[in-house]
Amino acid sequence: MTDPDAPPLWTGTAPPPRRVDPGLYVVSTPIGNLRDITLRALDVLAAADLVLAEDTRVSARLLTAYGLRARLERCDDHAAERAIPEVLERLEAGQVVALVSDAGTPLVSDPGYPVVRAAVAAGLPVFPIPGASSLLAALTGAGLPSDRVLFAGFLPAKSGARRTALEGLKAPGQTVVLFESGPRLAASLADMAEVLGERDAVVARELTKLYETWVRGPLDQLAGDPRCQSPKGEMVIVIGPAAEAPADAATLDQALTAELADRSVSEAAARVAESLGLPRKQVYRRALELSGR
Structure with a gap:
């Protein structure tokens, strides 16, 4: 018997919109190109009883571009703490609250962390809606x-x-x-x-x-x-990462001596060659010398 609440299997066509459950949704928005919004983000913003925005003017332009209307409230670095009581009250009442920043994924060097932290501490549902990220x-x-x-x-x-x-x-x-x-x-x-x-x-x-x-x-x-x-x-x-200096002879001998105590020459050489990034033949020859063979 098919579970009616299970997510739809991939059929080659986009799944229909699903009901947006109550909770706090951390919604990623475009970082420049408006077409980078996700379908799921639009579903959440359309269903939201309240949208917390870093700058309501910026978010209003996004909502208008997609024909959406929602109650917007400011939630920048100065207002996030003040927004918490209302957010918790709405979540406890079974409403949908969306949190967005001006661009990209909220909380990544953007406001909103106190709100998410408070919802998690209160045991209320928090859902990330992934999307654009610089x-x-x-x-x-x-x-x-x-x-x-x-x-x-x-x-x-x-x-x-x-x-x-x-x-x-x-x-x-x-x-x-x-x-x-x-x-x-x-x-x-x-x-x-x-x-x-x-x-x-x-x-x-x-x-x-x-x-x-x-x-x-x-x-x-x-x-x-x-x-x-x-x-x-x-x-x-x-x-990019710094170029790692090749292991010196002392480091090679120390690593091989430790491995040879419990392993065969070939096993020890293979492990050390991989860990130090050295040619396996070179390490094997030195392992033979250290083992007295």
Whole structure:
């Protein structure tokens, strides 16, 4: 017997709209191109009893573009705490409340966290509605490793504090994603080059918009690139991982000695070669020497 509440199976056609259950919906909105709204986001916004918006004027334009009408209330950094009592009351009454930012996914360097935290603490349902995100758009279009990523948001405005923050981002093997404003971009890139060293990076601007721009190159070159000198708007900076120095002979011997205590030569060599990123034949030869064979 088919469960009537189960999600529809993929049939090759778009499923029909489903009833929007009561709860707080964290709704992603376009970051520039209005066609990047999702069908599910439109369903939620159409059903919402209240839409909490970072800027009601910006959200009003979005709703108008899709012929939607909803009660809008401001929920920026200053108003989020004040909005909590009304939101909880509405959720407890079984209403639908949507939370949106001016562009992209709420809470990602945008307001709204206190509201979501309060709803979760009260045991009330919270539903994320995924969609556009400048963070993910820049990461997937940068052409840099994306299997291990650290998102660090906005860096401090002053150089000294910014360099201190960058020191905490030097862990090897990870791509770093940052946000930055146009007027601070060149100075921030110069600090990144000095603290993080030689790394490939990408500055993405106006993502999904008419003048979408990608500037690629080493950090020190980007710092001097004319296109990175006080451009308008906010940028996403994607910094590739630092090149890892090859393991020295002492490190290789230490790793092999530890592995050879419990494993065969071939097994030990295979594990160490993979962990240190060294050629397997080279590691196997050294393993034979250490084992006395």
